[in-house]
Amino acid sequence: MANTCCTIYKITGIDGNNDAYNQLKEYLDKNWKELWLGDMAKFYGVDFEKLGISVRGWVCCYEEDKGVITLDVDSAWSPNEQLFEEINNKLDNQLSISWKAEEPGCEIFWIHDEDGYFPENYYVDCSGFDNCECDYFETLKEVVDYWCKLTGEKRGGRTDEEMLKVIEDWEYEDDDTFFIVHEFERE
Secondary structure (H helix, E strand, O other): OOEEEEEEEEEEEOOOOEEEEEEEEHHHHHHHHEEEEHHHHHHHOOOHHHHHHOOOOEEEEEEEOEEEEEEEEEEEOOOOHHHHHHHHHHHOOOOOEEEEEEEHHHHHEEEEOOOOOOOOOEEEEEEEOOOOEEEEEHHHHHHHHHHHHHHHOOOOOOOOHHHHHHHOOOOOOOOOOEEEEEEEEEE
């Protein structure tokens, strides 16, 4: 069984309200509830087999608000950004497509952000602390401050980078307690 990659896509029309955007919205309005990415590729005439593009995935959630289409896609192993690029090519590149992909098992934490939808640079996966919640952070300082708050450890004049090494090397009392910092790669 494949690991699941969760990807959020934010799609807008280049001119804010173009035909390509409206066509995509109309298609999604009719089909999203059980939308296999292969069906989406076929609708737009993308020969995914010939191009070697994975379509192993589903649109799990779709919403449109104020000219922004948001798609939550679960796919096998990695994001399907190539499929969305090809769909955009079929629409004369009239869409702006930003996305954030996460698949911890394969260490995929990737962001492609054309319009400023994903300001986060870090994702913290944690467990075993009082009031610990997995969360997103824009800066390493925020990550370090959060870890210090949870553990009671003092920074002691160390830089954020030095503290990241402390966090990575920290030995917790049991295997159920952890604080893992994932840094997003930006394209």
